[in-house]
Amino acid sequence: MNSPNGFHTRVPAAPMPAAVRLAVFVVAILGFTGPAASAAPPAPAVADSSARVRSDDGSGFECRRLTLPGTVNAVAYDSSSRILVTSYNAKLVVDPATGRLERPRVIAEPHCLAYDLAHRRVLWDARRDLLPLSVHTNRLLALQGRKIAILDLANGEGIRALPEDAFLMIRDSILVTRSGGGIERIDLETGEPSWRLPLAIAARQLSAFCPDSVLYLTGAGLAAADLSGGLIWEYPMRLARSDVASSVFQNVIAIGISLVALAPVIPAYWGTHIEMASERPLLRGSRLYASADTEVVCVSRLTGHVFWRRRLGMETNARLRTMMGIGGPEWPGQTLVRDAGTAIAVLGLGFAREGSRVWRADPGTLTLLDPESGATLRRLRIGREQFLRDYRRVPAGHLVLARDRLFVLDDRLSIRDTLPLPAGHLEAIGFVDVDSLVLVRTNAGILELDPGSLELRWERRLGGGGVTTAPHGIGTRMWMIGRHGLLGHWLGGERPPVWIPFDAGAAAFSGGAAITLTDRTVEIIPLPPDDR
Numbered sequence: 070m071n072s073p074n075g076f077h078t079r080v081p082a083a084p085m086p087a088a089v090r091l092a093v094f095v096v097a098i099l100g101f102t103g104p105a106a107s108a109a110p111p112a113p114a115v116a117d118s119s120a121r122v123r124s125d126d127g128s129g130f131e132c133r134r135l136t137l138p139g140t141v142n143a144v145a146y147d148s149s150s151r152i153l154v155t156s157y158n159a160k161l162v163v164d165p166a167t168g169r170l171e172r173p174r175v176i177a178e179p180h181c182l183a184y185d186l187a188h189r190r191v192l193w194d195a196r197r198d199l200l201p202l203s204v205h206t207n208r209l210l211a212l213q214g215r216k217i218a219i220l221d222l223a224n225g226e227g228i229r230a231l232p233e234d235a236f237l238m239i240r241d242s243i244l245v246t247r248s249g250g251g252i253e254r255i256d257l258e259t260g261e262p263s264w265r266l267p268l269a270i271a272a273r274q275l276s277a278f279c280p281d282s283v284l285y286l287t288g289a290g291l292a293a294a295d296l297s298g299g300l301i302w303e304y305p306m307r308l309a310r311s312d313v314a315s316s317v318f319q320n321v322i323a324i325g326i327s328l329v330a331l332a333p334v335i336p337a338y339w340g341t342h343i344e345m346a347s348e349r350p351l352l353r354g355s356r357l358y359a360s361a362d363t364e365v366v367c368v369s370r371l372t373g374h375v376f377w378r379r380r381l382g383m384e385t386n387a388r389l390r391t392m393m394g395i396g397g398p399e400w401p402g403q404t405l406v407r408d409a410g411t412a413i414a415v416l417g418l419g420f421a422r423e424g425s426r427v428w429r430a431d432p433g434t435l436t437l438l439d440p441e442s443g444a445t446l447r448r449l450r451i452g453r454e455q456f457l458r459d460y461r462r463v464p465a466g467h468l469v470l471a472r473d474r475l476f477v478l479d480d481r482l483s484i485r486d487t488l489p490l491p492a493g494h495l496e497a498i499g500f501v502d503v504d505s506l507v508l509v510r511t512n513a514g515i516l517e518l519d520p521g522s523l524e525l526r527w528e529r530r531l532g533g534g535g536v537t538t539a540p541h542g543i544g545t546r547m548w549m550i551g552r553h554g555l556l557g558h559w560l561g562g563e564r565p566p567v568w569i570p571f572d573a574g575a576a577a578f579s580g581g582a583a584i585t586l587t588d589r590t591v592e593i594i595p596l597p598p599d600d601r
Contacts, residue, residue, distance in 0.1 A: 302373025
């Protein structure tokens with residue numbers, strides 16, 4: 070899920086804020102205000118040199134190495150224009166030492182600079198707190214306080230600022246944001262809306278993704294829109310829970326009806342906040358599968374026609390315990406919908422999110438549904454694991470990834486084996502979706518298992534969670550990067566991998582290049598065009 074232009078270095082437990090979902094590379098988040106400013110002469114000195122990085126097999130890649138006037142915080146790069154935008158802190162001595170035992174007082178002055186690699190010149194340098202996010206043609210998106218600013222890439226002048234939480238999606242030159250009870254598409258040239266679309270499903274949490282020419286949205290239901298602003302279909306959902314349970318409880322006390330007798334009709338999550346699944350829906354053929362709380366719905370991608378809607382079961386006693394406040398889940402929790410071959414897999418992750426907090430939720434479970442009818446085929450609570458991470462179906466069986474281990478289940482969902490992560494990989498993040506391969510991202514790097522035997526094929530500790538380029542399928546090369554090096558791996562193993570070791574403060578992909586930051590130095594390693 071990486072943007073082609075910006076990147077980030079941390080993997081939070083809570084949903085990432087809107088600006089970070091742009092996949093920016095942030096070493097230090099700065100708090101700042103004020104409009105963008107044009108460069109003030111004289112231009113700062115930037116040392117620019119060509120270099121060649123070597124892989125472990127002796128091959129090399131050409132790169133550019135820039136040394137900035139201060140410590141670099143973030144970078145966004147555009148390979149087509151070859152313009153790099155970076156924020157850095159220049160140190161200023163404001164109180165020189167007057168005695169032998171005194172130290173001068175130094176403060177950091179924030180700057181944002183645009184550099185043209187093709188002509189080796191500084192385009193502009195703004196003495197403002199701007200955190201570059203991504204570059205799109207001749208426009209720069211940057212974080213400015215709690216707003217996302219649209220700036221002219223040529224001179225750094227501000228065009229428009231939008232609330233950070235209004236951001237929904239950007240792809241190429243298409244920027245879609247929230248607007249009141251709907252969405253709007255922003256023209257990056259003018260900063261003005263090119264169209265607005267009201268939505269009945271617009272809710273406190275609204276997310277969007279655009280795999281092709283159709284924009285899919287999830288909120289208080291599902292919707293599809295075309296990029297010209299037309300609504301294709303919309304499906305508002307009544308969710309599984311209801312706060313009317315509080316009045317039910319009062320009536321029960323008033324008339325003395327048995328709580329046990331009423332337990333089956335008491336809403337499962339009395340008085341709790343409604344939370345849609347933050348993961349994008351599953352697109353499979355002409356159908357879309359999505360989860361909301363304890364329900365899963367299957368609709369037509371073309372018309373929004375509902376083929377089925379099913380509620381995942383839960384124990385009656387759990388409802389009763391929840392209502393009486395003695396144990397039970399506080400939230401229904403996050404769910405993933407995955408393709409399980411002949412079935413649809415719904416994985417309950419065992420936790421819920423609200424802002425930066427992680428709440429106790431339903432136990433982690435795996436449910437297999439019939440894709441045609443929605444009927445429950447199998448359902449299992451996964452051991453005593455508190456949190457689950459991801460699911461994948463391979464020839465060896467159903468794989469459920471937990472924090473520090475991998476569960477292997479047969480078709481009856483019996484746990485056949487439990488595989489610990491290799492040494493040095495302390496915490497799993499998720500699977501990388503590449504055909505039938507089993508690639509696992511961890512907090513330390515990445516590893517691959519044989520899809521049949523599940524034996525470890527290889528592993529690499531990259532120094533931090535491995536960030537990958539978008540995989541193109543078997544026979545192509547996927548790049549992975551961390552603080553300790555850059556790995557080019559041929560999917561399917563036809564050729565040996567390329568490993569370029571280094572030791573950087575941070576590293577990620579931006580604009581078709583691998584970029585590393587070390588103090589004041591930025592290194593840009595262009596990736597082969599076929600691998601971007």
